[in-house]
Amino acid sequence: MQLPYVYRVTKYDPADRDAHGYYTGSEDTVSDHGEVEASYLQAVAAFARDAGVDHLAVREPQVPSFVYFGMEPPVDGFGLDGLFPAGPAGFYDGAEVSLEIGLQLVCVMLRDNGAWCRLEAEGAFAVHVGWDQYLYISSSRPCEEASAHTRELGLFPERLRTSPYAFEAEGEEQEQVTQRPGDDDFWAELHRAVADGSAGILEETYLEGASRWHRLDRDTVDTVRARLAPRARLAAWPPLSPDIDAVLKALPTEGLVEGVWQDNDGHIHSAIADETAFPELTARMRSARAAALLSAYAGESVPLFTAVMPDNDGVLRARWRTEPTPSDRDWALRHPGR
Known part of the structure; x- marks a missing residue:
């Protein structure tokens, strides 16, 4: 189900986009592993609070196979080591995780460590990471407080009709x-x-x-x-x-x-x-x-x-x-x- 409120959250100022929407500024396209990355995670937490969500489900989890296109090299265990009590075997479709673990998974994706998934609370909230530090958040609520807080963090929340990474069935x-x-x-x-x-x-x-x-x-x-x-x-x-x-x-x-x-x-x-x-x-x-x-x-x-x-x-x-x-x-x- 497509949630009604969809936000693209990035460190890229919309003023630095050309007529086609492409970013032309000087921000790097990889995580700084520091203050900006922490702001992304705080933004996700703020939107989750606005949506009333404290647990998430892992959906469509994946790891690199033969070909890997991440901006940073994958790390041992694809960034999953230590995240699940059962080890990497706890990373499966439908696994329920706390918001804290969900934020750590978002961090893994921001760093291109190898593991990727959608994180969802059915009917209420969804978050996933695209290329080049593009973060997509969907909610059943408008999340005005979270949007304001995200701007205070120095990030830019922008309303979209849909996320380009929302799940779609593949092929006719x-x-x-x-x-x-x-x-x-x-x-x-x-x-x-x-x-x-x-x-x-x-x-x-x-x-x-x-x-x-x-x-x-x-x-x-x-x-x-x-x-x-x-x-x-x-x-x-x-x-x-x-x-x-x-x-x-x-x-x-x-x-x-x-x-x-x-x-x-x-x-x-x-x-x-x-x-x-x-x-x-x-x-x-x-x-x-x-x-x-x-x-x-x-x-x-x-x-x-x-x-x-x-x-x-x-x-x-x-x-x-x-x-x-x-x-x-x-x-x-x-x-x-x-």
């Missing part, structure tokens, strides 16, 4: 295909696929940009299900091939691929590489027990079927979606209106 095709939940029916189908040999590994995308792979057999499917992160995206894939030589011969001369392999201890590993890293990837996969190569380009390697994990009450609240496969489309036709 995904709009038309009902998202399949990772419910009991999904897991029953996965059990059948493992039993008949068509499925052998499960990809768990627990953050945008971060995945884990799980080896599946008849005895491990339920164990894997119990270990998944909340609201994870799932993709079932065929078993890995024991013919390592054949897998490596299929490595293209260039492009972006993901190698997935099982080591001699039974653990599943993966790595995304382009042609500059193919020799290292080959060396790592050479001694594997089984392996596969997947194209990292959309639509070139397609899983058997996909799902997104619902909450414990069975409701699918995650807003991110999987790319629908032919099997997913068949499921949607059999379950209209879900």
